[in-house]
Amino acid sequence: MTDVIKLTAAETAARITNGDLTAEAVTEAHLARIDAVDEKVHAFLHVDREGALAQARAVDAQRAAGEPLGPLAGVPLALKDIFTTKGIPTTCGSKILEGWIPPYDATVTRKLKEAGVVILGKTNMDEFAMGSSTENSAYGPTGNPWDLTRIPGGSGGGSAAALASYQAPLAIGTDTGGSIRQPAAVTATVGVKPTYGGVSRYGMIAFSSSLDQGGPCARTVLDAALLHEVMAGHDPMDSTSIDAPVPAVVEAARSGNVKGMRIGVIKEFAGEGYQAGVVQRFTEAVELLRELGAQVVELSCPSFSYALPAYYLIAPSECSSNLARFDAMRYGLRAGDDGTRSAEEVTALTREAGFGPEVKRRIILGTYALSSGYYDAYYGSAQKVRTLITRDFQRAFEQVDVIVSPTTPTTAFPIGERTDDPMAMYLADLCTIPANLAGNAAMSLPCGLAPEDGLPVGLQIVAPALKDDRLYRVGAAVEAAFVTKWGHPLLEEAPQL
Amino acid sequence: MTVTDLLSYDEALAAYDPVMGLEVHVELGTKTKMFCGCSTELGAEPNSQVCPTCLGMPGSLPVVNATAVASAVTIGLALNCEIAQWCRFARKNYFYPDMPKNFQTSQYDEPIAYNGYLDVQLEDGEIFRVHIERAHMEEDTGKSTHVGGATGRIHGATYSLLDYNRAGIPLIEIVTKPIEGAGERAPEVARAYVAELRELIRALGVSEARMEMGQMRCDVNLSLRPNGEQKFGTRSETKNVNSLRSVERAARFEIQRHAAVLSGGGTIVQETRHFHEEDGTTTSGRIKEEAEDYRYFPEPDLVPVAPDPAWVEELRAALPELPLVRRQRLREEWGISDHEMQSVLNAGALDLIVATINEGADAAAARKWWMGELARHANESGTELADLPITPVQVARVAALVAAGDLNDKLARQVIEGVLAGEGGPDQVVERRGLKVVSDDSALGAAVDQAIADNAAVADKIRGGNLAAAGALIGAVMKLTRGQADARRVRELVLEKLGVQG
Numbered sequence: 001m002t003d004v005i006k007l008t009a010a011e012t013a014a015r016i017t018n019g020d021l022t023a024e025a026v027t028e029a030h031l032a033r034i035d036a037v038d039e040k041v042h043a044f045l046h047v048d049r050e051g052a053l054a055q056a057r058a059v060d061a062q063r064a065a066g067e068p069l070g071p072l073a074g075v076p077l078a079l080k081d082i083f084t085t086k087g088i089p090t091t092c093g094s095k096i097l098e099g100w101i102p103p104y105d106a107t108v109t110r111k112l113k114e115a116g117v118v119i120l121g122k123t124n125m126d127e128f129a130m131g132s133s134t135e136n137s138a139y140g141p142t143g144n145p146w147d148l149t150r151i152p153g154g155s156g157g158g159s160a161a162a163l164a165s166y167q168a169p170l171a172i173g174t175d176t177g178g179s180i181r182q183p184a185a186v187t188a189t190v191g192v193k194p195t196y197g198g199v200s201r202y203g204m205i206a207f208s209s210s211l212d213q214g215g216p217c218a219r220t221v222l223d224a225a226l227l228h229e230v231m232a233g234h235d236p237m238d239s240t241s242i243d244a245p246v247p248a249v250v251e252a253a254r255s256g257n258v259k260g261m262r263i264g265v266i267k268e269f270a271g272e273g274y275q276a277g278v279v280q281r282f283t284e285a286v287e288l289l290r291e292l293g294a295q296v297v298e299l300s301c302p303s304f305s306y307a308l309p310a311y312y313l314i315a316p317s318e319c320s321s322n323l324a325r326f327d328a329m330r331y332g333l334r335a336g337d338d339g340t341r342s343a344e345e346v347t348a349l350t351r352e353a354g355f356g357p358e359v360k361r362r363i364i365l366g367t368y369a370l371s372s373g374y375y376d377a378y379y380g381s382a383q384k385v386r387t388l389i390t391r392d393f394q395r396a397f398e399q400v401d402v403i404v405s406p407t408t409p410t411t412a413f414p415i416g417e418r419t420d421d422p423m424a425m426y427l428a429d430l431c432t433i434p435a436n437l438a439g440n441a442a443m444s445l446p447c448g449l450a451p452e453d454g455l456p457v458g459l460q461i462v463a464p465a466l467k468d469d470r471l472y473r474v475g476a477a478v479e480a481a482f483v484t485k486w487g488h489p490l491l492e493e494a495p496q497l
Numbered sequence: 498m499t500v501t502d503l504l505s506y507d508e509a510l511a512a513y514d515p516v517m518g519l520e521v522h523v524e525l526g527t528k529t530k531m532f533c534g535c536s537t538e539l540g541a542e543p544n545s546q547v548c549p550t551c552l553g554m555p556g557s558l559p560v561v562n563a564t565a566v567a568s569a570v571t572i573g574l575a576l577n578c579e580i581a582q583w584c585r586f587a588r589k590n591y592f593y594p595d596m597p598k599n600f601q602t603s604q605y606d607e608p609i610a611y612n613g614y615l616d617v618q619l620e621d622g623e624i625f626r627v628h629i630e631r632a633h634m635e636e637d638t639g640k641s642t643h644v645g646g647a648t649g650r651i652h653g654a655t656y657s658l659l660d661y662n663r664a665g666i667p668l669i670e671i672v673t674k675p676i677e678g679a680g681e682r683a684p685e686v687a688r689a690y691v692a693e694l695r696e697l698i699r700a701l702g703v704s705e706a707r708m709e710m711g712q713m714r715c716d717v718n719l720s721l722r723p724n725g726e727q728k729f730g731t732r733s734e735t736k737n738v739n740s741l742r743s744v745e746r747a748a749r750f751e752i753q754r755h756a757a758v759l760s761g762g763g764t765i766v767q768e769t770r771h772f773h774e775e776d777g778t779t780t781s782g783r784i785k786e787e788a789e790d791y792r793y794f795p796e797p798d799l800v801p802v803a804p805d806p807a808w809v810e811e812l813r814a815a816l817p818e819l820p821l822v823r824r825q826r827l828r829e830e831w832g833i834s835d836h837e838m839q840s841v842l843n844a845g846a847l848d849l850i851v852a853t854i855n856e857g858a859d860a861a862a863a864r865k866w867w868m869g870e871l872a873r874h875a876n877e878s879g880t881e882l883a884d885l886p887i888t889p890v891q892v893a894r895v896a897a898l899v900a901a902g903d904l905n906d907k908l909a910r911q912v913i914e915g916v917l918a919g920e921g922g923p924d925q926v927v928e929r930r931g932l933k934v935v936s937d938d939s940a941l942g943a944a945v946d947q948a949i950a951d952n953a954a955v956a957d958k959i960r961g962g963n964l965a966a967a968g969a970l971i972g973a974v975m976k977l978t979r980g981q982a983d984a985r986r987v988r989e990l991v992l993e994k995l996g997v998q999g
Binding site: 238327 | 549588
């Protein structure tokens with residue numbers, strides 16, 4: 001059965017469809033794997049054993065009845081605990097939502113169920129997706145399967161760790177400033193942030209509404225594409241979702257080829273703060289692209305230097321408003337309601353007890369940035385920077401088809417190393433944030449291990465909005481070339497758990 | 498309650514010039530809420546018309562109600578506003594338990610409609626132009642019921658109940674520019690403006706605008722400045738003034754209160770005030786020590802609203818005749834004075850009269866019945882004219898019977914009485930009460946003979962050429978026929994039988 005958990009999602013689905021495997025057996029194998037390793041990894045906050053098996057059996061019954069199965073029917077998936085799941089706890093990594101059972105499914109959840117995907121459970125994350133290490137979860141950190149004393153990235157560390165430890169072949173994350181891509185980079189998995197508006201945000205608990213984007217996580221580029229196609233598309237419940245056909249990502253992933261493509265390398269994504277081994281593997285990846293027939297163009301995007309500060313004004317501003325609803329009145333934690341206190345006091349005590357320090361820090365930051373007298377200087381200026389970054393991207397995409405960079409400046413750092421230094425923590429998203437600010441599509445995939453620490457390095461690919469298929473075309477070509485070069489997928493070099 | 502010092506109204510106006518700002522919230526009559534599909538029906542079980550979105554559940558998102566946008570544009574056009582070609586919603590952030598997200602989705606510096614005016618007509622027919630600053634879209638809050646306190650307000654309450662059925666109902670907030678130059682007529686202008694706005698909203702069919710149901714709510718902002726001064730004084734904001742009469746009274750009270758404070762050397766505190774229906778006073782609500790900081794920013798969960806100019810023009814072309822224009826047209830058609838028209842309006846008779854005319858009555862008759870007999874009934878029974886159990890169709894039928902000579906006025910009044918008493922329609926009442934005018938000569942002849950016999954002296958006078966005396970005999974015939982005789986025919990018969998030329 002160990003074989004089953006190492007299969008790709010595409011292979012698993014094919015074997016279920018042709019009758020080699022039952023969805024139930026696949027689900028059982030993954031539940032057994034969770035039982036065996038998750039005590040160490042702590043990827044899951046909640047495992048929905050019964051629900052998963054019921055869904056698997058339904059898929060098997062569907063097949064037995066001769067009904068056609070979707071391309072991912074019966075494939076297990078780990079869902080980030082930021083998506084609402086009807087009847088299943090959803091905490092968003094926060095104490096303030098402990099015990100909350102949503103009365104409705106997120107659109108993504110609904111689409112997964114309709115596609116016959118088996119949701120194994122909900123994965124750990126930084127509280128309200130605020131963080132780059134999953135250490136900000138109110139329910140304890142997740143270990144990186146490459147080295148359990150190191151962070152698995154964040155905020156979607158649980159989803160990435162579940163993939164890297166073979167607890168699930170598919171996972172879903174959300175990416176506000178890099179929360180899909182950075183965990184993918186440090187765990188040698190594949191993560192995609194679709195174009196903003198490509199995937200419905202309905203039922204995805206908001207951190208920063210104008211930046212948040214749900215996306216697929218997998219161990220291969222093709223698996224990510226298959227999941228992308230299932231979860232994406234216009235949703236009338238989310239007015240910011242794009243009313244256009246989903247880009248042909250699966251087709252692109254099946255025909256990886258970079259011959260004749262123009263690939264941009266951004267000057268500003270280098271220098272101080274970049275680990276030598278990361279730069280080395282990235283440079284080799286660029287060389288590989290050249291060998292594969294791509295034309296590499298060096299570009300400058302001067303506004304990118306302001307991306308991080310702009311992000312840390314816009315995201316906290318929006319979150320200060322988005323998180324105001326957690327007031328103890330209608331759902332979630334209620335603290336101090338002893339019959340003597342006013343509603344205001346109960347709200348204050350609940351927020352004091354329910355939110356962790358990073359969430360409080362950002363709420364305070366955002367409240368300040370939006371205050372009258374400061375709005376123009378902070379939120380207003382940050383929006384202008386956002387426009388400049390978008391223009392930088394537009395100019396760049398006049399010259400190139402995609403842009404590549406390291407996903408994150410360093411490999412996975414030790415748990416606890418940056419918890420007292422928020423600025424150091426924020427730097428983990430240096431390369432990923434610009435794509436969120438501009439709404440572009442972006443992917444991270446493995447490009448080797450850093451020689452100095454033997455830990456995975458991620459290659460980021462950024463495409464213009466609505467051109468998500470380019471990520472998969474380039475990603476599939478790079479993946480195939482690397483696997484040929486290494487003789488196996490990089491993840492096979494991870495230590496046994 | 499503390500007694501507030503007031504200056505007499507005349508003294509106040511002798512020294513000070515009032516400036517007003519009126520903010521009116523109108524709940525739109527859309528079937529569903531502003532940002533979700535929940536019903537807006539009033540009177541449902543508390544918290545039965547709610548969903549993840551209007552409860553502010555984690556993960557939920559708003560979607561704009563297209564009908565509400567159309568209503569907002571229509572209101573803007575009717576208020577002679579410019580319509581934004583591109584505008585956004587904004588979040589108004591503040592904590593309050595009846596607001597599920599702890600921000601209200603509203604509009605801030607990009608209202609859908611701005612820079613308009615509404616002409617309002619005062620009692621004496623004078624037209625006063627009220628300039629409109631803006632009309633913007635937003636959502637209503639839930640409803641808090643504070644239990645255990647003496648006043649029903651939160652102060653002193655032991656607990657509060659929350660009903661979120663109202664949360665998310667579409668609102669249009671219409672804000673005037675400072676209303677200057679109304680002088681002593683400021684309270685009247687305030688009332689006339691709200692009344693005109695209510696008529697307008699109803700005529701547009703976007704809301705029933707029933708103030709007693711909270712579908713239309715008014716905040717009266719008022720300040721005084723010494724006569725001749727340009728600079729505005731400090732204002733008070735009297736919240737939720739919910740009837741036309743109260744709007745006028747609140748403005749009047751605040752003028753007198755401000756004047757008393759100012760003339761006593763005091764200063765006005767910028768604060769919100771509560772209006773009390775019972776005695777027409779206001780009391781201090783919460784003091785705004787500093788301007789409240791709502792931390793407005795553009796709502797990132799919604800895409801901008803960009804009304805297509807062609808669509809706006811379609812809405813403009815579809816605007817109905819606006820109330821003031823319609824009233825002026827009708828006034829001319831009916832040939833009545835401004836004052837008479839004002840009485841019709843005050844009685845709430847306009848639409849009833851128009852409907853009666855549409856059913857075939859002539860204007861004078863329709864007006865006569867509604868403003869006379871029926872208005873008297875409404876007054877006596879303390880009901881609105883429109884709520885009387887008689888329809889324009891029935892009134893038109895009565896008028897038709899009179900015009901055909903089948904009823905005289907006296908009989909017609911009895912028919913109306915019968916209809917109001919629930920005896921059926923006009924024809925049924927005529928039938929059942931036997932109220933037809935008698936003009937049949939054989940039936941009348943006997944009554945005339947009887948009258949002549951009973952009043953020989955009068956008959957002699959008539960025979961002697963005193964035609965004026967005929968009235969007494971006609972009266973006697975009417976008495977004998979219980980008023981059902983056709984008076985004109987009776988006169989002819991009397992003269993004929995007495996051999997006198999009429």
